[in-house]
Amino acid sequence: MHTPYCHLSSDRRLANSSDHPYVAPMKKIGFLSFGHWTPSPQSQTRSAADTLLQSIELAVAAEQLGADGAYFRVHHFARQLASPFPLLAAVGARTSTIEIGTAVIDMRYENPLYMVEDAGSADLIAGGRLQLGISRGSPEQVIDGWRYFGYRPADGQSDADMGRRHAEVFLDLLRGEGFAEPNPQPMFPNPPGLLRLEPHTAGLRERIWWGAGSNATAVWAAKLGMNLQSSTLKNDETGEAFHVQQAAQIRAYRAAWKEAGHAREPRVSVSRSIFALMNDRDRAYFGGERGGEDQxxxxxxxxRAIFGRSYAAEPDVLIEQLRQDEAIAEADTLLLTIPNQLGVAYCAHAIEAILTHVAPALGWR
Structure with a gap:
């Protein structure tokens, strides 16, 4: 089954609505890439090198277009982007303003300590622009792939419990507090006290997002002080339309955040596949998705899960359709999923079409 994800960003003012208690004052718009490659002659990304290098170039192009975020999905054992930190660091070195993130890293596969070092290095290279989306993970290419990485749940726990435990350790380590006993005869002089992992980057703890597939995990993320990423897939908990369920999830998250008493305002992103049909090529690629429905x-x-519909239409029709999407209205960040196998130029065109012909009419810029 097709399970698209998407994310966009840029300073956009969201129109007020009496139907929703929370109204985001600004809308950020970015892209989300799954980073597929295939040796097919129809693909512009026929190797892992193609995908990695084009991901960097697309981030540069998106920044030039005024988009706010470049986000990448992480999948293991697949012809898709996997280890994210070399890519994030490379994008950080080639750009200067765009947010750089993931949506999401499967924490069942991660050593939280090593991840703190990798994330700290990439964030410093990017000048503090990392926005890391993490999660317990999604259906995989292999059975229990995390066990090949040397991990297994503790007795009485599930792999999802293990992923959340890894996330909690990661969050704790990001505070930058010392915890390791120093060697009394070190190779190099140590600072006083217990030692922390290096390099430490201030503020990254507040730029961690949790990819929640249910209302309960969204509430759990709020209690831990993580931002929320909600994709185009979630557990079907009420039988209502996808965007209605997702909006309810976001409201439950914000209520839990307020109850937890965190000092800052959280951020919330939703992903969508949105294509403005501007020319014959757009219509050839995505015209068949007109009038799509949830699955x-x-x-x-x-x-049982519900998969949100894709949007594909001429800009005036698209604008009216998107006005009805309650979850987009609730979120402050929109990530657009892009068809990376169509190449950098086409993906940049698709992003620019939304930024130029759709976002302004919706009050997003």
Missing amino acids: IGFIDPQT
Whole structure:
């Protein structure tokens, strides 16, 4: 089943609506790439090198267009982007203003300590622009892939519990407090007290997002002080339209955040596949997705999920359709999923079409 994700960003003012208690004052718009490659002659990304290098070039192009974010999905054992930190660091070195992030890193596969070092290095290279989306993960290419990385759940726990535990350790380490006993005869002089992981980057702890597939995990993320990423896939908890369920998830998250008493305002992103049909090529690629609908499926034998529709139409029609999307209205950040196998030039065109012909009419810029 097709499960698109998307994310956009730029300073956009969101029109007020009496239907929603929370109204984001600004809308950030960015892109989200799954980073597929295939040796097919129809693909512009026929190798891992193509995908990695074009991901960097697309981030540079998106920054020039005025987009706010360049986000990348992480999948293991697949012809897709995997280890994210070399890519994030490279994008950080080639850009200067755009946010750089993930949506999401599967924490079942991660050593939280090593990840703190990698994330700190990439964030310093980028000048503090990292926005890391993490999660317990999604259906995989292999059975229990995390066990090949040397991890297994503790007795009585599930792999999801393990992923959340890794996330909690990661968050704790990001505070930058010392915890390791120093060697009394070190190779190099130590600062006084217990030692922390280096390099430490101030502020990254507040730029961690949790990819929540249910209302309960969104509430859990709020209690831990993580921002919220909600994709075009979530557990079907009420049988309502996807965007209605997602908006309810966001409101539950914000209520839990307020109850937890955090000092700052949280950020919330949603992902969408949105294509403005501007020319014959757009219509050839995406015209068949006009009038799309939500889909129901199972991400595992026990979990019924709802997959949000894709949007593809001429700009005036698209604007009216997007006005009805309650979850987009609730979020402060929109990530657009892009068809990376169509190449940098086409993906930049697709992003520019939304920024130029759709976002302003919706009050997003």
